[in-house]
Amino acid sequence: MQKIVIQPELCDGCRDCEEACEKLYGASRIMIRELDDVYYPIICQQCEDAPCRTVCPTDAIDDEVDPERCIGCGLCMVVCPFGAVVMEDRKAQKCSQCPDLDTPACVKACSKRALSIIDTERLKLERQKKFVSRMAGVSKGRKGSDILSILTAKGKARQKLEQED
Known part of the structure; x- marks a missing residue:
């Protein structure tokens, strides 16, 4: 799944994103709000368990609104x-x-790159690979030092101590 990521510190409030959206849909679906001299793009985050979808009495909302x-x-x-x-x-x-x-x-129109798109599945896989590499590094050269062995050994030690009490 792709998600639009917002970086308010890069937004200069030019509203090019609003104009691009309005040109495409007739009304902008992204809004720029200013607070303390910082601009915040407001955009649907496509929530997994979306409150808007849950509350809609006619089931008109999914990823899009059915007019x-x-x-x-x-x-x-x-x-x-x-x-x-x-x-x-x-x-x-x-x-x-x-x-x-x-x-x-909106992403294409943003010259400051305050809006960007990420592939959440790809990001998840990258993080998993990084985690596995880190865990593999922990156990390099030492048998039984991978995270599962460490947790299992710790659990066995705790169980042994509790039995002795």
Whole structure:
């Protein structure tokens, strides 16, 4: 799955992302907010257990909002923890990450690279490889020093001590 990553410290508030989104969808699904001279892009985070999806009485929300099913009640907007759902023409709107494009319009439009896209599966695999390499390094040259052996030995030692008490 791909996710849009936000780095507010890089955002200069130019609103190019908003314009690109508006050009594509008629209304921007990303908003730039300023707080203490720092600009924050507000965008749907595509939550796995999305409150907006859960609260929608017509099941109009998935990765995108189905405008045919949306009744414009606004409950999704109220429960979104990021404030990323907006009402436009009495219908909910939220970022869908431009599924028909190779790169979302906002990411492509951001000259400062405050918005970028990551592949969460690839990132997870990279972290797993790094973890395995680190654990392999722990046991280099010493039999029984891999993490499983260490945890098992510690558990056996604790059990032995408890039996002696």
